[in-house]
Amino acid sequence: MYEKYVKILKEHTLKVTSPRLEILRYLDEHHTHPNVEEIYSSLKKKHPSLSRTTVYNSLEILKKKRIIQSLTISGSELRYDIHEGLHHHFICTHCGTIFDIAITCPNMDRTLYGGHRVEEVQGYFKGICKKCHTKEKRRNNNG
Amino acid sequence: MYEKYVKILKEHTLKVTSPRLEILRYLDEHHTHPNVEEIYSSLKKKHPSLSRTTVYNSLEILKKKRIIQSLTISGSELRYDIHEGLHHHFICTHCGTIFDIAITCPNMDRTLYGGHRVEEVQGYFKGICKKCHTKEKRRNNNG
DNA sequence: GTGGCTGCAAATCATTTGCATATAC
């Protein structure tokens, strides 16, 4: 069950610990771009001894190894994502949901721009998602 | 001197107040993507009665009117920018400097994506700037 | 004259830090 995550950790010369495995599994199974609190409170149920600090520490080290990435899209808290190839993100300012956006931009892969070394590229699209938008229209038509 | 900013405020049906004028002027004269603290402490010198709350409030209302935009690029605090057309941003993870990036992406102008209404697009490039990169190389060669 | 704005102090919330204990290797 956890072999997959054990493998990832070993490949990156990280010690295999329960919190790291659980966090990797959580992110692998929940592509909802959760924040620390969501990860923590979900894992806490099965592992009552888990601490928030450990979640912070683990996410930080997984990020350093580029196994996961953090998103600053919300502006108030970091959101986490298992890093699988370049993709962009859309956040609905109404319901808060974050979607992956499959758009690729010609500039995304460039590692050098004007002499600056680019190590990370993030594209954020903010607006109203289809679902909220439809609800809004319906409310207006009925009102 | 402030006519330009008075005009902007009036055009957006905002009351003309001293903090708003000063903040607009500051952002117009400092394209350094400052955070709240930088704006506050700079303006505080000339206007000792100014409060941080007012800076927060003013930035918020200017943002709602789309006169300025906030950047979540740093991850720990919002940075502000007088909004002049679409452009992207580069942040140096070493010295913290944020540059404008003149790249335009084909997707930047699209207002609808997969049924979602896009109201804001932000492209963040993170890495090591030319200056820090050069210093680093020099240090390695000499060491 | 009044609603919206300013400014202060206190509260909130995400994240960080210091440190003692536990555990992966």
Next chain:
DNA sequence: GTATATGCAAATGATTTGCAGCCAC
């Protein structure tokens, strides 16, 4: 056995909130 990870409690720092007085219109 030891360096590293975990977990707790306290600290920090950005931002928000409640509220009294002020001022742009």
